[in-house]
Amino acid sequence: MVIRQEKKEEFREIYDLVKLAFETAHVSNGEEQDFVNQLRAEGNYIPRLALVAEEDGELIGHIMLTRTYVKEGAKQHTVLLLAPLSVKFEYRNRGVGGALIQESFRIAKDMGYKAVFLVGAPAYYQRFGFQSAASFGIQHMTGVPDENVMACELEPGAFETIRGTVEI
Numbered sequence: 619m620v621i622r623q624e625k626k627e628e629f630r631e632i633y634d635l636v637k638l639a640f641e642t643a644h645v646s647n648g649e650e651q652d653f654v655n656q657l658r659a660e661g662n663y664i665p666r667l668a669l670v671a672e673e674d675g676e677l678i679g680h681i682m683l684t685r686t687y688v689k690e691g692a693k694q695h696t697v698l699l700l701a702p703l704s705v706k707f708e709y710r711n712r713g714v715g716g717a718l719i720q721e722s723f724r725i726a727k728d729m730g731y732k733a734v735f736l737v738g739a740p741a742y743y744q745r746f747g748f749q750s751a752a753s754f755g756i757q758h759m760t761g762v763p764d765e766n767v768m769a770c771e772l773e774p775g776a777f778e779t780i781r782g783t784v785e786i
């Protein structure tokens with residue numbers, strides 16, 4: 619398996635991969651594939667952090683980390699949003715999702731990002747170092763339970779200086 623940056627000519631294939639993956643997700647609004655297109659069209663897309671997992675020429679997984687912000691009055695901290703993460707059904711439970719997370723985090727650290735947020739299942743993301751954003755003192759306005767809005771430090775101690783409300 620190879621993990622590498624997504625290519626423009628694969629956007630249609632990735633759309634289908636995300637759509638299909640979320641048909642078997644525990645939680646889905648059915649629009650994750652359109653969210654991918656929306657994220658690419660907005661100013662917070664980071665091509666180096668939109669990755670695919672490829673095996674024998676087939677795309678089997680995809681991850682996207684885009685810029686988002688934690689705001690505290692006039693202060694703004696740039697952080698990352700992990701969304702969405704998709705692995706083809708037939709390739710699950712062999713570490714593809716974990717490998718996509720780890721490779722994206724390696725690149726993100728290299729680029730100087732300090733923290734990643736997501737909305738997701740604690741039972742899955744805790745193993746990668748995520749905990750509730752609330753436990754770091756970060757607020758959100760998502761309407762989903764606090765435990766599902768999660769954060770992970772890329773730089774130890776990042777949340778000693780990042781305070782405020784995350785825009786997700």
Ligand SMILES: CC(C)(COP(=O)(O)OP(=O)(O)OC[C@H]1O[C@@H](n2cnc3c(N)ncnc32)[C@H](O)[C@@H]1OP(=O)(O)O)[C@@H](O)C(=O)NCCC(=O)NCCS
Pocket residue numbers: 639640642643644645702703704705706709710711712713714715716717737738739741742
């Ligand atoms: C979630 C997803 C990306 C995981 O991909 P994967 O390649 O199977 O993940 P990994 O192989 O790294 O990890 C598998 C482990 O995570 C667990 N897991 C997967 N989804 C989980 C969930 N929603 N809640 C709790 N545990 C979960 C598996 O049971 C397995 O556990 P084990 O290692 O103890 O056997 C994949 O199931 C998927 O694409 N799901 C549909 C889309 C989705 O829900 N995306 C995430 C949105 S929060």
